[in-house]
Amino acid sequence: MTVALVPEVDLSAVVAEQPDPLVFATVSGAHLYGFPSRDSDVDLRGVHLLPVEGLIGLREPEETRSRMWDRDGVEMDLVTHDLRKFVRLMLRRNGYVLEQLLSPLVAHTSEAHAGLVSLAPHVLTAHHAHHYRGFAATQWRLFEKSEELKPLLYTFRALLTGIHLMRAGEVQAHLPTLVGEVAEAPAYVPELIAAKETAEHGPAEVDLARVRRDVEALHGVLDAAQAASGLGDAPGAHDALHDFVVRTRLERTPRTARTS
16 A cells, blocks of 8 residues: 555555445545645545446445545545446546546555556546636635635645646646646745645635735636647547446456346
């Protein structure tokens, strides 16, 4: 397991407790973004694989499972989607699920996970900029209301991820890395990251006028990066992902059940 940022929790045990096999489970949220606090919760995200009868019977399938609880003194937030639903989300302009899929903080992986990762570049489009633009706007409104550091960092993270994606065709969610990759990133962002280490909901001690100008400028940079992006207008992996979902589901279904 490559997750070293949350040593207080045995994530492999959490994975083993799930009712259906997991294709993958990764850590998202502040740990992935590079600015966890001492009291940050652990956002575990992944894909579960329902049996065929769970999809074709009369009962509504559990396509999404969500649970929050305290484990070993750490707040856990677990969300998994069935493979079919997750792939459908991938085919939309949903950067969030791609960040989960491509997260380097891996609690559980599989051959199917690797296969899904290999298809991820083919679903990237210039329209993913809308996801990051919208997410940044939502976090900015939260910042204006609360003046807390967390939503401000989320604002910068979303804008810089979007800019980098439009330019490099790569999903990069780690804010300290993005500061080095995106030339227009404000020079004071590392100081904000360091300040968040002590408290999850601490105030943002910043020049509000300056921060507002910088956020507005980054929106303009994102707009320009989208206009100049070499990414296409539509995902190009629909058929390949369809085949992948069918193949993965059948491989997990006992042969006797398929031939009876």
